[in-house]
Amino acid sequence: MAYSSIKTFALLALASAVTATPCPYGALAERGALPKAEADKFFAARAERDVNIDDIKLSKREAEHAAQEKFYKRQVDLGDLLLGGGLLNGVLQPFTGVLADLDVPVPQEFSLKEIPGDDVAHQYVAPGKTDVRGMCPTLNTMANHGYISHTGITTFAEAANACQITLGFGYDTCIFLSAVGLLAGGDLVSGAYSIGGADSRVPNTLGPSLGISKHGFFEIDNSISREDYALGNQADFRLDRWEALVNITEKYGGEFGNSAFAEERVMRYNEAKNINPEFDAGVRWLAVSTAERVFIFRALPNGTHETLADYQNVAPFYLNETFPEEWYRRADAYTLAETGTDIANLLASSSEVTTPGVNEGLNNFVPLGIDLGSVTPTEATCFLASAIFDETPGFLAPGLVDNFDVVEAFLNGAVAPFFASFDCAISGYSQPGANASSSTAGVSTDCNILVNGVYQC
Numbered sequence: 436m437a438y439s440s441i442k443t444f445a446l447l448a449l450a451s452a453v454t455a456t457p458c459p460y461g462a463l464a465e466r467g468a469l470p471k472a473e474a475d476k477f478f479a480a481r482a483e484r485d486v487n488i489d490d491i492k493l494s495k496r497e498a499e500h501a502a503q504e505k506f507y508k509r510q511v512d513l514g515d516l517l518l519g520g521g522l523l524n525g526v527l528q529p530f531t532g533v534l535a536d537l538d539v540p541v542p543q544e545f546s547l548k549e550i551p552g553d554d555v556a557h558q559y560v561a562p563g564k565t566d567v568r569g570m571c572p573t574l575n576t577m578a579n580h581g582y583i584s585h586t587g588i589t590t591f592a593e594a595a596n597a598c599q600i601t602l603g604f605g606y607d608t609c610i611f612l613s614a615v616g617l618l619a620g621g622d623l624v625s626g627a628y629s630i631g632g633a634d635s636r637v638p639n640t641l642g643p644s645l646g647i648s649k650h651g652f653f654e655i656d657n658s659i660s661r662e663d664y665a666l667g668n669q670a671d672f673r674l675d676r677w678e679a680l681v682n683i684t685e686k687y688g689g690e691f692g693n694s695a696f697a698e699e700r701v702m703r704y705n706e707a708k709n710i711n712p713e714f715d716a717g718v719r720w721l722a723v724s725t726a727e728r729v730f731i732f733r734a735l736p737n738g739t740h741e742t743l744a745d746y747q748n749v750a751p752f753y754l755n756e757t758f759p760e761e762w763y764r765r766a767d768a769y770t771l772a773e774t775g776t777d778i779a780n781l782l783a784s785s786s787e788v789t790t791p792g793v794n795e796g797l798n799n800f801v802p803l804g805i806d807l808g809s810v811t812p813t814e815a816t817c818f819l820a821s822a823i824f825d826e827t828p829g830f831l832a833p834g835l836v837d838n839f840d841v842v843e844a845f846l847n848g849a850v851a852p853f854f855a856s857f858d859c860a861i862s863g864y865s866q867p868g869a870n871a872s873s874s875t876a877g878v879s880t881d882c883n884i885l886v887n888g889v890y891q892c
């Protein structure tokens with residue numbers, strides 16, 4: 436055997452030992468350094484363990500798919516899937532009728548992977564004059580790297596796919612987020628939406644598409660780095676808010692983790708209650724303001740150290756809207772159930788209860804009568820469900836209020852199946868009231884290039 440092939444062989448053997456066996460005992464067995472009887476015992480035990488893990492995964496997936504099929508059949512029997520959709524074998528089914536052109540997101544593979552790595556198609560390109568950016572730092576980052584359209588005009592499927600590919604968020608979580616984005620300000624028929632304000636490149640098939648920064652639907656008060664709608668541009672990055680957050684993290688070892696956000700969210704809540712005469716802390720605020728905070732420490736850490744959301748990993752998304760250098764996405768899908776668990780934990784860690792309600796003028800906070808004193812993980816996941824099922828009608832754009840049957844079919848087909856296993860107390864859909872629709876358009880950032888937290892225009 437030539438020297439080079441011996442070397443290759445040795446390297447391959449080493450590589451397989453590293454990937455197959457993190458344990459030193461296994462490495463010895465693989466190198467043939469153990470007595471035969473012991474090595475045989477080791478390999479037999481490992482084979483059995485691998486089979487068991489695969490068996491468990493397989494039977495879990497089979498159980499999930501069986502539950503999905505049952506729910507699907509029930510939806511069909513109840514006539515809920517009038518425009519298609521529904522979840523079978525872990526995949527959303529195509530839509531029909533007026534939604535026939537609405538592409539559905541595709542489940543992606545999950546693994547530790549460098550993003551963007553040396554993939555030439557996904558290096559940072561600064562946004563140009565006509566490119567839209569908004570208040571979601573990760574959507575802005577995905578657009579700057581071409582994982583969604585560089586223009587900032589994306590679609591239901593494109594953003595949900597990119598969310599899985601770049602951040603390792605689950606199919607369920609990504610579809611939920613993108614569905615809320617689409618309903619917040621997009622064109623339901625084509626699936627197109629602007630990641631900032633209203634834009635002429637998004638069709639207005641059922642009525643005006645107002646952009647996902649339209650206030651009150653997905654865009655809420657108490658954002659981390661953005662101003663409340665009543666007090667300024669709700670899409671622009673605000674360096675002072677970021678710095679206040681960084682200052683808080685310094686008390687917690689520099690970590691953008693649960694403890695830092697428990698403190699920061701109470702600070703923002705009390706501030707808005709005191710100075711924002713239109714402060715709206717409703718059910719959508721509850722879902723979005725908590726989810727966006729836990730997302731930071733579940734999505735932005737280096738996947739090689741999944742629990743460490745430090746400045747080095749979080750800041751590039753915020754200050755430059757780019758992935759950190761040599762950054763790896765998380766290895767396993769982050770689900771809606773995990774989101775609920777994290778939200779419940781965030782609420783339980785907060786030093787004050789942050790009662791939901793609205794300011795009807797200053798010094799006139801009207802509580803909503805929702806008790807956040809002790810919230811279970813399932814209840815918290817159900818906040819996400821109520822934010823979209825119970826609360827949607829009141830916040831839709833006029834065109835969607837007039838086509839509420841299409842909205843209902845979309846929610847049944849694309850979102851309801853992901854909440855089926857939580858048994859949330861959602862009685863049905865409230866119908867849009869007379870004053871439901873608001874046609875106030877969202878806004879984009881005043882300037883779209885951010886470098887070191889400063890707009891370059």
Ligand code: HEM
Nearest residue numbers: 571573598612613616653654655658659660661727730734
């Ligand atoms: C895929 C579709 C997504 C859509 C349509 C979307 C949309 C939005 C919207 C409308 C906001 C504003 C909320 C507010 O007013 O505070 C927002 C904020 C935010 N989003 Fe996203 N988002 C998506 C995915 C994600 C993902 C996967 C992450 C994971 C990290 C994420 C992280 C954040 C964070 C951290 C904020 C808070 C920004 C701040 O105020 O500092 N988003 N997003």
Ligand SMILES: *[C@@H]1O[C@H](CO)[C@@H](O)[C@H](O)[C@H]1NC(C)=O
Nearest residue numbers: 674675676677678679680682
């Ligand atoms: C953050 O801390 C620094 C240093 O203590 C201070 O100068 C700055 O004003 C603080 N910024 C905010 C926004 O709280």
Ligand SMILES: *[C@@H]1O[C@H](CO)[C@@H](O)[C@H](O)[C@H]1NC(C)=O
Nearest residue numbers: 750751752754755759886887
């Ligand atoms: C942002 O980009 C600038 C210019 O390339 C760089 O100097 C700075 O270190 C970056 N900041 C972060 C937090 O990555």
Ligand SMILES: *[C@@H]1O[C@H](CO)[C@@H](O)[C@H](O)[C@H]1NC(C)=O
Nearest residue numbers: 737739747759760761762763
């Ligand atoms: C991520 O982890 C890898 C492997 O440890 C390391 O080489 C890289 O520098 C880390 N990147 C960041 C942004 O922390």
Ligand SMILES: *[C@@H]1O[C@H](CO)[C@@H](O)[C@H](O)[C@H]1NC(C)=O
Nearest residue numbers: 829867868869870871872873
């Ligand atoms: C609906 O809007 C009209 C006109 O602005 C107003 O007079 C009426 O009180 C509103 N109704 C409700 C239920 O808010």
